[in-house]
Amino acid sequence: MxxxxxxxxxxxxxxxxxxxxxxxxxxxxxxxxxxxxxxxxxxxxxxxxxxxxxxxxxxxxxxxxxxxxxxxxxxxxxxxxxxxxxxxxxxxxxxxxxxxxxxxxxxxxxxxxxxxxxxxxxxxxxxxxxxxxxxxxxxxxxxxxxxxxxxxxxxxxxxxxxxxxxxxxxxxxxxxPALPTIPGLAEAGYLSNETMFDLTECPKRLLVIGGGPLGCEAAQAFCLLGANVILVQREPMFLPGEERDAAQILSDALAREGVEVRLNTEAVAVRTEGGKKLADLVRDGDTMTVSVDEIITGIGRxxxxxxxxxxxxxxxxxxxxxxxxxxxxxxxxxxxxxxxxxxxxxxxxxxxxxxxxxxxxxxxxxxxxxxxLVIPWCTYTDPEIAHVGLYPAEARQNGIPVKTYTVLMHDVARAVMDGEEEGFVKIHVREGSDRILGATVVASHAGEMINAVSLAMRSGMGLHALANVIHPFPTQAQGIKMAGDAYRRTRLTSFWKRLAARWLAWSRR
Known part of the structure; x- marks a missing residue:
C-alpha cells in the first residue's frame, strides 16, 4: 500500500x-x-x-x-x-x-x-x-x-x-493523493507522488493511471528515463480541463516519445501473479490485461x-x-x-x-x-501547458464575447533556433476591446512565458499595452508580443489607414 x-x-x-x-x-x-x-x-x-x-x-x-x-x-x-x-x-x-x-x-x-x-x-x-x-x-x-x-x-x-x-x-x-476505487489495487501495491521518489531502480514496465498533470508528467519523465510506460486515461483526452488543441499536442508528444497512450480506457481491477501486477483495462466494452512492475496513480488529491x-x-x-x-x-x-x-x-x-x-x-x-486573485498554472511536460484566466467556453457561458489572438511557436524565431517549435500562444480578449480575459501557452517554456500575461491581467494592462513592452531578441516570450502585435494590426482600420495616407501625402508638400 x-x-x-x-x-x-x-x-x-x-x-x-x-x-x-x-x-x-x-x-x-x-x-x-x-x-x-x-x-x-x-x-x-x-x-x-x-x-x-x-x-x-x-x-x-x-x-x-x-x-x-x-x-x-x-x-x-x-x-x-x-x-x-x-x-x-x-x-x-x-x-x-x-x-x-x-x-x-x-x-x-x-x-x-x-x-x-x-x-x-x-x-x-x-x-x-x-x-x-x-x-x-x-x-x-x-x-x-x-x-x-x-x-x-x-x-x-x-x-x-x-x-x-x-x-x-x-x-x-x-x-x-486520492486513491482510485479499483478492486485489488491497494492489495497489489501502488505508487503515488508521495512514494514514487523512493524508487532506486527504474521499473521495466510501468502503468500510470490518470491523465491529469501528475499522471502526464510522471509518464513522460519515467519513459524518458527508461521505463516502458502505459498511460491510461478514462476521458477522451488528457488534461480534460485544458483547451483541446493543447491536450492533443501533449498526447502526440507522449506517443512520439514512446508512451503507450490509452484514452477512453479505465482500469477496473488489479491483482498480482508471479511477482507482477496484472491490471485489467476496459475500453468500449473490451477488456485487456497488462502486466507491469509498478503502478502510479495520479487521479487527484x-x-x-x-x-x-x-x-x-x-x-x-x-x-x-x-x-x-x-x-x-x-x-x-x-x-x-x-x-x-x-x-x-x-x-x-x-x-x-x-x-x-x-x-x-x-x-x-x-x-x-x-x-x-489571478491564478496561473502549468503542467510541466514537454511541451509545457500553461494557462491563466478564462477559457473561451467559460467566457461565452457567462455571456462575454471573446476574440482570440493566436501565434504558433514555429513562427517565433527563438523557438525555431531551439528546435522547440511545437505549441502556440493564445490570448483571449473581450471582443471590441483589448481587455485580457485569459491565455493558454503551449511551449517548452510555457511556465515562464505565462507570467507576462498574468502580470498584465493583475495590473489591468490590455493587450495593446502588452504589445508595447520591449522584449530582448531573440526569446520565446516574443510570442506574447507577437499576439499583441496581431491585436494592434486589427485596430488599424481602413478609416485610419486612409487618414494616415492623407496625412503623409500632405506632409510631403
Whole structure:
C-alpha cells in the first residue's frame, strides 16, 4: 500500500534523505512551552503554513506552527521540487536522443543512469529544504511544535499533550493523493507522488493511471528515463480541463516519445501473479490485461481534514475540504484556512498567495478577496501547458464575447533556433476591446512565458499595452508580443489607414 512520505517516520533512502529529516523533523526536537495566547496558530508547515508563519512573525506577531510530519509539506518533500528535478534529467536524455536535429551526434549507445538521476533529485530536495529547517524557523521567533494537532475548543488546539490558545488560527494541512476505487489495487501495491521518489531502480514496465498533470508528467519523465510506460486515461483526452488543441499536442508528444497512450480506457481491477501486477483495462466494452512492475496513480488529491476535530471548533467541512468565504474565513470567525485543504486550485503558488491573504485579513483587518486573485498554472511536460484566466467556453457561458489572438511557436524565431517549435500562444480578449480575459501557452517554456500575461491581467494592462513592452531578441516570450502585435494590426482600420495616407501625402508638400 501507499505510505505517507511526508511523515517523519518515512524510511530514508540515502544520506541526503537522512539530512533532510534531521532538518525537517529533528528526532530529538523538544516542543516549547505554550506562552500565553498566540496571535496566530498555524497548523501545517507546508507552503501555506510556512508563508503565513514567517510573514506573521516578521510583522511582530506571536506565532505557533504545528507540523505532524516533515516541514515543507508536499511541495518540497514529494511534489514540485523532486518532480521537476527528475523532469530536468529526463529532458537531458530527450535532448541527447534528438542531438542530430540540434546539430550534434546522437550517442551510439545511450546509457540511462536512473539511480544517478534519483540521487541528484534527493540532493536538490535536501538542499532546498534547508531554508525552512526547524532551527531556522525557531531562530525567526516561531514556536515550532511537532505532533498531531486537534482542536479542543473554538480558540484552542492541543498538540503532544500541550494546549495552545489563540486569537486567530490558520488550518493549512494540505492534501494527500486520492486513491482510485479499483478492486485489488491497494492489495497489489501502488505508487503515488508521495512514494514514487523512493524508487532506486527504474521499473521495466510501468502503468500510470490518470491523465491529469501528475499522471502526464510522471509518464513522460519515467519513459524518458527508461521505463516502458502505459498511460491510461478514462476521458477522451488528457488534461480534460485544458483547451483541446493543447491536450492533443501533449498526447502526440507522449506517443512520439514512446508512451503507450490509452484514452477512453479505465482500469477496473488489479491483482498480482508471479511477482507482477496484472491490471485489467476496459475500453468500449473490451477488456485487456497488462502486466507491469509498478503502478502510479495520479487521479487527484483529497484534503487533509481527518483527525483535526474540526467539529470542536465549529469549523464546517466536507469531502472537498474546509468551507471558507471570500476572505478565507471558516464558519468559526477566529479560524481561517489556506492552500490545498480548502481550495479547488491545489498549487504551491496559490497556497502561498492565500496564506499572505490570511495574515492581512486575520491579523490586520484586511479585506483581501480570494475571488480577486489571478491564478496561473502549468503542467510541466514537454511541451509545457500553461494557462491563466478564462477559457473561451467559460467566457461565452457567462455571456462575454471573446476574440482570440493566436501565434504558433514555429513562427517565433527563438523557438525555431531551439528546435522547440511545437505549441502556440493564445490570448483571449473581450471582443471590441483589448481587455485580457485569459491565455493558454503551449511551449517548452510555457511556465515562464505565462507570467507576462498574468502580470498584465493583475495590473489591468490590455493587450495593446502588452504589445508595447520591449522584449530582448531573440526569446520565446516574443510570442506574447507577437499576439499583441496581431491585436494592434486589427485596430488599424481602413478609416485610419486612409487618414494616415492623407496625412503623409500632405506632409510631403
Amino acid at each position: 501507499s505510505r505517507d512520505r511526508t511523515m517523519a517516520n518515512a524510511f530514508p533512502v540515502d544520506r541526503d534523505d537522512i539530512e533532510l529529516i534531521r532538518g525537517a523533523h529533528p528526532p530529538l526536537w523538544k516542543n516549547p512551552e505554550p506562552n500565553g495566547p498566540y496571535n496566530l496558530v498555524v497548523i501545517g508547515a507546508g507552503p501555506a503554513g510556512l508563508t503565513a508563519a514567517s510573514e506573521a512573525a516578521n510583522l511582530g506577531a506571536k506565532v505557533a506552527l504545528i507540523e505532524r510530519g516533515l516541514i515543507g509539506g508536499t511541495c518540497i518533500n514529494v511534489g514540485c521540487i523532486p518532480s521537476k528535478a527528475i523532469i530536468r534529467t529526463a529532458r537531458l536524455y530527450a535532448d541527447m536522443r534528438d542531438a542530430e536535429n540540434l546539430g550534434g551526434d546522437t550517442p551510439d549507445s545511450l546509457h540511462i543512469d536512473f539511480q544517478r538521476a534519483m540521487t541528484r533529485m534527493r540532493q536538490i530536495r535536501q538542499r532546498i529544504s534547508r531554508a525552512d529547517s526547524a532551527a531556522s524557523l525557531a531562530s525567526a521567533g516561531i514556536d515550532l511544535y511537532f505532533g498531531e494537532a486537534r482542536f479542543s475548543g473554538p480558540d484552542e488546539v492541543t498538540v503532544a499533550g500541550k494546549t495552545l490558545r489563540f486569537r486567530k488560527a490558520l488550518v493549512a494541512t494540505g492534501a494527500r 483529497s484534503p487533509n481534514v481527518d483527525g483535526l476535530d474540526l467539529e470542536n471548533a465549529g469549523v464546517a467541512y466536507d469531502a472537498t475540504g474546509i468551507k471558507v468565504d471570500d476572505y478565507l474565513r471558516t464558519t468559526n470567525p477566529r479560524i481561517y484556512a489556506a492552500g490545498d485543504v480548502c481550495l479547488a486550485y491545489k498549487f504551491t503558488h496559490t497556497a502561498e498567495a492565500t496564506a499572505r491573504m490570511v495574515v492581512r485579513n486575520a491579523l490586520f483587518l484586511g479585506r483581501r478577496k480570494l475571488s480577486e
